[in-house]
Amino acid sequence: MPLNIWIDCDPGIDDAFALAMAAASRDKLRICGISTVGGNQTCRKVTENALRLSSFLGLADVPVVKGAEGPILGDVKPADDVHGDTGLGNCRLPDGGKELASENAVLYMGRSIENMGEDERITLVPTAPLTNIALLLKTFPHVKEKIQQIVLMGGSAGSGNATPYAEFNIWTDPEAAAIVFQSGIPIVMCGLDVTRQCGLFRSQMEELLESRGPVKHAFGEMLEFYFNSPSYKKRSLACIHDAVTILYLTDPQLFQGSYMDVEVVWGKAEERGRTVCRPSGQMAAAGISAGNRVFVLNQADLPEFQRILLEKIDRLEDKNGNGKGV
Numbered sequence: 001m002p003l004n005i006w007i008d009c010d011p012g013i014d015d016a017f018a019l020a021m022a023a024a025s026r027d028k029l030r031i032c033g034i035s036t037v038g039g040n041q042t043c044r045k046v047t048e049n050a051l052r053l054s055s056f057l058g059l060a061d062v063p064v065v066k067g068a069e070g071p072i073l074g075d076v077k078p079a080d081d082v083h084g085d086t087g088l089g090n091c092r093l094p095d096g097g098k099e100l101a102s103e104n105a106v107l108y109m110g111r112s113i114e115n116m117g118e119d120e121r122i123t124l125v126p127t128a129p130l131t132n133i134a135l136l137l138k139t140f141p142h143v144k145e146k147i148q149q150i151v152l153m154g155g156s157a158g159s160g161n162a163t164p165y166a167e168f169n170i171w172t173d174p175e176a177a178a179i180v181f182q183s184g185i186p187i188v189m190c191g192l193d194v195t196r197q198c199g200l201f202r203s204q205m206e207e208l209l210e211s212r213g214p215v216k217h218a219f220g221e222m223l224e225f226y227f228n229s230p231s232y233k234k235r236s237l238a239c240i241h242d243a244v245t246i247l248y249l250t251d252p253q254l255f256q257g258s259y260m261d262v263e264v265v266w267g268k269a270e271e272r273g274r275t276v277c278r279p280s281g282q283m284a285a286a287g288i289s290a291g292n293r294v295f296v297l298n299q300a301d302l303p304e305f306q307r308i309l310l311e312k313i314d315r316l317e318d319k320n321g322n323g324k325g326v
């Protein structure tokens with residue numbers, strides 16, 4: 001039986017890869033919905049991208065819903081330098097004519113989860129700031145019992161990428177992240193510790209770019225932007241952070257991790273957005289309330305990650321010049 005998943009995203013180049021990985025894995029994953037949130041770009045832009053991507057990748061049957069404009073406190077700070085002005089680098093996807101199923105993602109998600117069968121459970125897969133997920137848990141607290149786990153891209157046990165301490169998704173909305181990490185729902189944290197090990201090399205990007213297949217070419221154009229962005233100048237590997245969530249679900253043998261207690265630093269602290277990770281048990285021993293055990297991924301098999309990712313993108317190519325969900 002495929003696993004029920006819900007993808008909450010801000011596409012975003014690596015979010016686009018995550019959607020592609022899910023579209024190519026429909027034998028293992030039932031994608032119940034895709035919601036958007038302001039993060040990499042404004043909510044308007046990432047929602048437009050999500051609609052176009054879902055048509056392009058053969059996910060026309062999956063509802064796309066629009067979520068929070070920005071974090072609970074403050075505003076979105078678009079990552080133009082990493083994802084470009086549209087959010088998808090140099091790639092311009094066709095308008096597939098798909099329309100939003102709702103302009104209120106939280107309400108739509110809450111109702112969809114409520115309406116699931118008695119024995120059904122769902123895995124939430126946020127690859128963006130956790131604003132929608134926190135609002136969902138506050139608005140529909142009773143749906144918690146239907147949420148089997150949250151497999152998220154965010155956080156770091158080591159250094160950050162938005163600040164020396166904080167990873168971008170958690171840094172964008174630490175208050176929301178604190179709510180989610182304290183929810184008691186089992187969490188798998190695909191943070192920078194593992195996602196920095198997962199990506200494609202320049203030569204692989206060039207091969208995608210030179211391909212005549214529209215899906216491969218489009219992903220080559222997205223990655224080309226990463227490689228040309230100032231923050232990537234000296235790097236040989238373009239990290240595809242968000243795809244780790246989906247590959248963890250479909251191919252868990254690629255990854256290793258350990259259980260940690262994770263505390264999110266929020267408020268006005270200098271380390272705002274930091275995810276402080278301590279081996280499980282340590283916080284309880286120090287007398288601080290634990291109860292937010294998180295499985296933190298820390299190792300990946302890069303050659304296998306690349307092989308499976310490229311094979312899945314290839315699987316999406318169809319002879320008619322469009323993507324096909326498989």
Ligand code: BDR
Nearest residue numbers: 012014127168169241242
């Ligand atoms: C995360 O931040 C965003 O820029 C990416 O899409 C990813 O979700 C990596 O820190």
Ligand code: CA
Nearest residue numbers: 012015127128
């Ligand atoms: Ca993202």
